[in-house]
Amino acid sequence: MFFRHFLGEQAQLNVRLADFRQAPEARADLILVDAGQAQTEELSDLIDQLDERAPLALVNIVPQQAEELLDKHPGIRGVFYSHATREHLLKGIGMLLAGGDWLPRLLMERLLGQLRRMRRLAESKATLTLREREILTLAGKGLSNAEIAERLSLSPHTIKSHIHNLLRKIGASNRAEAAYLLRSRLDWDECRA
Structure with a gap:
């Protein structure tokens, strides 16, 4: 009811309320969950x-x-924490209606950090040699340098290098x-033993 009153009267928006468990049937310019x-x-089920x-x-x-929800549903365009002020909410809704995104700063920094790491990892996959991937796969299984060296018939110094x-x-x-x-972000099928 707060949304209907506050957004409808204060922001001159046409607000329709829908049951949380049912997807709205009418077309909307913005969906606030x-x-x-x-x-x-x-x-997550509703967002699907x-x-x-x-x-x-x-x-x-x-x-x-x-x-958690942004990790699973990257199409979410806005997030308003429970302590968001009315002004913050109105400004964010305006941005969303204009086609932008509205995410809290710390959440945006986290997402940008993930993007940067994924990019760096994607680039590094191409630059790692097959031998380096093989060694990293074995190291990821918990093998020591000596065990990897023995398995690959190389010296421990070569593995360390x-x-x-x-x-x-x-x-x-x-x-x-x-x-x-690398295991969590990239497809390593080509280097698995």
Whole structure:
């Protein structure tokens, strides 16, 4: 009811309320989903139904839940945390109606960081040699340098050198981080044993 009163009267918007569990049937210029008492899975199911209909924003949501939903649904255009002010809400809705996005600064920084890491990893996949990928795959399985050297019939010093080079190429601080990042972000089928 707050949205109907506040947005309808204050912002001169035509506001329709719909049950949370039902996708709206009428065309909308913007869909605001009140996430206040909803579970993340319920919200995700609803967003699956709404994708591509209109710009979608989550309102009255906590940061962790917003992060989880944005990871799964990158098409979400706006996020308003539960402590957002009326002015903040109006300004954000205006931006969304104008075709923009409205995300809290920390969330935007997190998403940009992910994009940068993914780009760097995608570029590094092409620059890693087959041998470096093979070594990193084995290191990711928990093998020591000596065990990798024995399996590949190389010296431990050669393994250490390869690991040093691949860490530099992908910008990881250690081999566990490198294996995790590359395994979670890229398709490594061509180097699996």
